[in-house]
Amino acid sequence: SQTIHQWPATLVQPVGSPLSLECTVEGTSNPNLYWYRQAAGRGLQLLFYSVGIGQISSEVPQNLSASRPQDRQFILSSKKLLLSDSGFYLCAWDQDEKLFFGSGTQLSVL
Amino acid sequence: LAKTTQPISMDSYEGQEVNITCSHNNIATNDYITWYQQFPSQGPRFIIQGYKTKVTNEVASLFIPADRKSSTLSLPRVSLSDTAVYYCLVVPARQLTFGSGTQLTVLP
Numbered sequence A: 001s002q003t004i005h006q007w008p009a010t011l012v013q014p015v016g017s018p019l020s021l022e023c024t025v026e027g028t029s030n031p032n033l034y035w036y037r038q039a040a041g042r043g044l045q046l047l048f049y050s051v052g053i054g055q056i057s058s059e060v061p062q063n064l065s066a067s068r069p070q071d072r073q074f075i076l077s078s079k080k081l082l083l084s085d086s087g088f089y090l091c092a093w094d095q096d097e098k099l100f101f102g103s104g105t106q107l108s109v110l
Numbered sequence B: 001l002a003k004t005t006q007p008i009s010m011d012s013y014e015g016q017e018v019n020i021t022c023s024h025n026n027i028a029t030n031d032y033i034t035w036y037q038q039f040p041s042q043g044p045r046f047i048i049q050g051y052k053t054k055v056t057n058e059v060a061s062l063f064i065p066a067d068r069k070s071s072t073l074s075l076p077r078v079s080l081s082d083t084a085v086y087y088c089l090v091v092p093a094r095q096l097t098f099g100s101g102t103q104l105t106v107l108p
Helices: none
Strands: A003-007 A010-013 A019-026 A032-038 A044-052 A055-058 A065-070 A073-078 A087-095 A098-101 A105-109 B009-013 B018-023 B033-038 B045-050 B053-056 B061-064 B070-075 B084-089 B102-107
Touching (some): A003 A087, A019 A087, A019 A105, A044 A065, A055 A065, B018 B084, B033 B061, B033 B070, B045 B053, B070 B084
Antiparallel strands (some): A003 A019, A019 A073, A044 A055, A087 A098, B018 B070, B033 B045, B061 B070
């Protein structure tokens, strides 16, 4: 069966520091992968999606970037974090128009 | 991009049936209607998906009228553990942005 791994679960970073969140999927090949962000008490905002290695689409211009170096690996990065980057970050993959999410990373930028 | 509208919050009591309606007036011919459930500090979990009429699984039922401009998620005999945010989506996955959803609170 397919599983999705996302880490770390929580992260506290100072303003201006870099960020790297990693997501890996097992049990499937060539998945569509997604990064979402959820601010406290809000809905989920789609940040990036990828249909294959090296193929990244950005939905919202921002301080973040994404990369897909391997088929089942999706990385979210930032060179310098802003206070507004705080939030709950979720990785997901889809099958038959259904999304399956990881456990998320709670990022606090101080 | 089909926009959805659903109530911000709903309260219910244990053992009752809960119906959450979602409006999606500009749904496209090829769009499916999908519902997710989210607990605090967790990612959303797929509940049910449908195209038209009625779909039922072990968790919920989804009712979709002929014009497909709305849909209703039905949760039978809710329990306290059904307290969560419920999202309705009707776009292809790669264009998905979740709205604020409906906060369902089940009271004892």
